Amino acid sequence: MLNILFIFLYIGSISFGGGWAVVGLIKDIMISQNYLTFTEFKEILTAAQITPGPIAVNMATYIGYKYYGFIGAILTTFFLLLPPIIIIASYLMLKKSIKLKKEYFINSLALGTAVLVFITLYSLGAQFIINFDIKAIILVLAIFILLVKTRIDPIFFIIGSGFIAILVL
Amino acid sequence: MTNIISKNRELLSIFYIFLKISGLTIGGGYAMIPAIERNLINKKLITEKEFFNLLSIAQSMPGPIAFNLSILLGRKLRGFWGAVFASFGVIIPPFFGIIIVASLIQANSDSVYVNKFLNGCYIATVGLTSYVLYKIMKNINYNKINIPLFFFGIVFLIINRSLTFFVFVSIVLINYFYEKGGIDC
Known part of the structure; x- marks a missing residue:
């Protein structure tokens, strides 16, 4: 349980750009640590696509539900959302003392996010090219x-x- | 007393606005942003300028954009409790939606048709991811080090995925200080 919560805490802290950046990461971690099979991952991915809500949140809720029931679903979702909550709260408190050049910072985040989304694409799609x-x-x-x-x-x-x-x- | 009642009513209406938007927009955070924008601006709860200002903050934080945006908007409208009610409104529909749909799919996962359908959806997801990547890369203002940093990051992460956080933070910081022209805090 603690391990899975820690994983979502980690994923939550780097899920910039709306969740797509971390779908590949969720897939690799969950499959390599035997929490999910590839078929199950496909099921969750599809379910996430046809229900409302951000994809990373959907995945966290479902994986929590699968292993630890309703309470598990609440906990994994909460841990995924904890980093953004903490960061927004500290941003609002420190707003006046932070001197970031916003346009450069957003551009840099976009570059970092592009790398992560590429990795998601690689993780989801490389099999099609390998299997031709x-x-x-x-x-x-x-x-x-x-x-x-x-x-x-x-x-x-x-x-x-x-x-x-x-x-x- | 009436004061408390009207205050509670305002909080509930914030909760309801976000609940409705979140429950009715399928397809993730990016689909929700125009819906939130139209709703709040039409109701004259916020100006367009304020909205886009908060949106750019929401984008620069980790976490789902729609969730981040709901916290910032809720706080702007009604302070701390506004933020709590707005973010709960956003999170409740996907929370129950995913549990219901996923159990339906799993109950039928032995069927050949369901499996083929899932494979098709998976392929569409790959198409969608390439579109998201295209949109992000189209909006970057390119400089000399962007492309090398991009390839460096990709190669590094394909070799070793456990360094995701480190690679991401390094790329953001290197590019930021490069564009800003050095460190001078």
Whole structure:
């Protein structure tokens, strides 16, 4: 229990940029420490996509629920959110004495976040390239292009892609 | 007495606004931001300038953006308890939503169709992640050391994932002090 709470405390403290940065990290830690199988990870990822809320929070809630029931769900969610709560609170208290150049700082955070999101992408998608899974690669590229070119809600791509997989893969 | 009642009512309405937005916007934090913006600005609870100021603070903190933003907005509207009520409103729908949906999926996980469906959703997630990466990288103001730092970070983390925190903090600090032009606190 303590181990899992510590993991979420750690993940919470580096989840910049809306959670996508740490999905890969959650996957690698949970699978390598045998908390989840790859299939279970896929289940949680999909459930997180089709329910409201930030993805990292969804994952924390679900993993807590799976191992320690309702109380576990509350605790893992709370520990994931504890670092942002502490940091926002201390920011609000120290606001006047912090002299950061905001635009540089946000730009630097974006760079750091880009690295973490790339790692998430690598962790989730490298298997398609290694296994030379042409169908999956085409689907990924098609969804990427549609997301860039249109303003369709991502939820349709997720559910649509699920149905395409039933028919084609 | 009436004072206390109206104060409680205001807190409840803050809670309800955030609960509604969080419960109705599927697709993570980024989808929620425009919904929060329209709701609060239309109700004249906050000005556009104040909103974007708080948004940029929320973005520079760790944690889900929508959650961070709800704390800052709640505090701005009604102080400490405003922050508590707003953040609870944001967190309650995903908390119960995930438990319900995940148990539904797990109950049917032996089905071939459910498994294929999950594989398809997983592929879509990879597409979505590449889109998030694209959006972030498009908005960076590039300088000479960005690209080398980016590749350095990637190679380092592919080799050793346990250094994630260290690599992230180093990249942010190196780039910050480079752009700022040295250390002069």
